[in-house]
Amino acid sequence: MTSSSTFDSLIADLTRDVQRAQPKDTLQFCTSWFQRRLEEQRTRTRDLLAQLAQRGLPSIHELPAEFYSDCPVPFASRNSTPTPVSSFPPIAPQRRGSTFPTSTSSRPFGTLIVPGNALLAGDANVASSSSLSDFSFDVREIPPTSPHSTEPNPFARFDAGTTPTSSYPASGIENNYLQAHASAMSRRASVSAEPIDVESDDPPPVYPKTPEQLRSIKASIANNFVFRDLDQEQETGVLNAMKEVHVKKGEVIIRQGDDGDYCYVVESGLFHCYILRDSLPTSWPSADALSRTKLAHPGFHPVFGPKVMECKPGSCFGELALMYGHARAATVQAMEPSVVWALDRITFRTIVLKIAHRRRTMYEHFLSTVPLLSSLEPVERSKIADTLYSRVYQDGESVVSQGETGDTFFFIEEGEAVVIKSSEGERGEIIVGNLKKGDYFGELSLLRLEPRAATVRAVNRTDSSQSKLKVAALDTYAFTRLLGPLRDLMERRAKENYGLITRGTY
Numbered sequence: 001m002t003s004s005s006t007f008d009s010l011i012a013d014l015t016r017d018v019q020r021a022q023p024k025d026t027l028q029f030c031t032s033w034f035q036r037r038l039e040e041q042r043t044r045t046r047d048l049l050a051q052l053a054q055r056g057l058p059s060i061h062e063l064p065a066e067f068y069s070d071c072p073v074p075f076a077s078r079n080s081t082p083t084p085v086s087s088f089p090p091i092a093p094q095r096r097g098s099t100f101p102t103s104t105s106s107r108p109f110g111t112l113i114v115p116g117n118a119l120l121a122g123d124a125n126v127a128s129s130s131s132l133s134d135f136s137f138d139v140r141e142i143p144p145t146s147p148h149s150t151e152p153n154p155f156a157r158f159d160a161g162t163t164p165t166s167s168y169p170a171s172g173i174e175n176n177y178l179q180a181h182a183s184a185m186s187r188r189a190s191v192s193a194e195p196i197d198v199e200s201d202d203p204p205p206v207y208p209k210t211p212e213q214l215r216s217i218k219a220s221i222a223n224n225f226v227f228r229d230l231d232q233e234q235e236t237g238v239l240n241a242m243k244e245v246h247v248k249k250g251e252v253i254i255r256q257g258d259d260g261d262y263c264y265v266v267e268s269g270l271f272h273c274y275i276l277r278d279s280l281p282t283s284w285p286s287a288d289a290l291s292r293t294k295l296a297h298p299g300f301h302p303v304f305g306p307k308v309m310e311c312k313p314g315s316c317f318g319e320l321a322l323m324y325g326h327a328r329a330a331t332v333q334a335m336e337p338s339v340v341w342a343l344d345r346i347t348f349r350t351i352v353l354k355i356a357h358r359r360r361t362m363y364e365h366f367l368s369t370v371p372l373l374s375s376l377e378p379v380e381r382s383k384i385a386d387t388l389y390s391r392v393y394q395d396g397e398s399v400v401s402q403g404e405t406g407d408t409f410f411f412i413e414e415g416e417a418v419v420i421k422s423s424e425g426e427r428g429e430i431i432v433g434n435l436k437k438g439d440y441f442g443e444l445s446l447l448r449l450e451p452r453a454a455t456v457r458a459v460n461r462t463d464s465s466q467s468k469l470k471v472a473a474l475d476t477y478a479f480t481r482l483l484g485p486l487r488d489l490m491e492r493r494a495k496e497n498y499g500l501i502t503r504g505t506y
């Protein structure tokens, strides 16, 4: 695929998703969307490299254009741990081995590392290597992505600054993108730069909660863009991993300019958020000194600056740190004894990425068993896998109804369905077909831009140990884009299986 067609297809995907989600903050939505796509693409690249590795030393030049990342991945071991994540001491983040492996040598391609990781790892030795365990690329082999740019890739330019922070040592490579910037806002690499070991079996932490607590957290995060797009499994993982934290009156839970690694949902109490517009002090007053600070008037803190927001029970704050590496934009202080639910970014990202990875593997496996798709290349099936989403139906529930406008195509993942038609003038419904695992339906209305020709309904199971109907769905746009090459095949099959394909005659 050429870069312009890749671009066109990305923009088309983004446009579709924006139209579907109707985000209030479009810019933020687009930013998150690209971040996710980048992560997915990097994971795919890693998977492909792992496959290539089984055949010998992989080479960047063997990567199909699909998988070409503008900046190949230096698979180098990490020899330093990340900086402390927050000045907030009461909860140590769950630094599980899976999320911060100290070395990738035992599993050469087991960790997703993308450009910028060296910011965190402080490991810039990307000289070429002959062994798989430390396989790496030389950044100088990588052409600039823009004729006007001398930088190896677009992710190189975190900022115009050149001074590395003490936390993230600069690399020794000339003109490279591994150098961190001194500015607080670019101290941490973007989320795409975070290594997440998607193959680890380490379960995310589970902190027990009452059903009421779960309901309250769920309601609090429901409209937050970070959590809104999580599926059921991801949401459950996130809710389970939230840890109850008691915050004393006056305690500073987030300090402006710090690295932000936690998100909080307020269970009880009250927090004030302040933003200091001027440059931040080189050192903040001690907790003791702060406790003696008098607030001259309620909207202004003499140290932290003007108050910009209050966070009451049900509010969620610090969530952007889960997605981006920005420094904290405000200081948040407890105004009374409070309780929050805290979630660290690594856990959040592990849950989201691991589940996404598992889901793709599961779909790829499933799609490889679908007869309709047998002529497709694995790469094409992977693309379909990335777009599918699952739905489970109760016995007797309709997935599509005759006469409706169709906007979705379905594969049956588990269970069985019946196809039912009813004709004007005829009484009742006639079962015209049975569908089982690996079958598909819903293509006719999309191919022919006609109303649904039949109703497809989950069977009433006679044995409750049988699976409920579970379908993997693809929306119109993805159907046209990804299954376009199979259009004739589907038309032919429809003719054979459903009889004469003319509206109203079957």
Ligand SMILES: Nc1ncnc2c1ncn2[C@@H]1O[C@@H]2COP(=O)(O)O[C@H]2[C@H]1O
Residues within 6 Å of the ligand: 400, 406, 419, 432, 433, 440, 441, 442, 443, 444, 445, 446, 451, 452, 453, 454, 455, 456, 497, 498, 499, 506
């Ligand atoms: N005999 C049939 N006539 C019409 N549609 C059928 C028949 N058997 C299965 N189907 C599927 O039922 C689906 C209903 O939605 P669509 O018309 O989009 O696509 C239809 C076909 O995929």
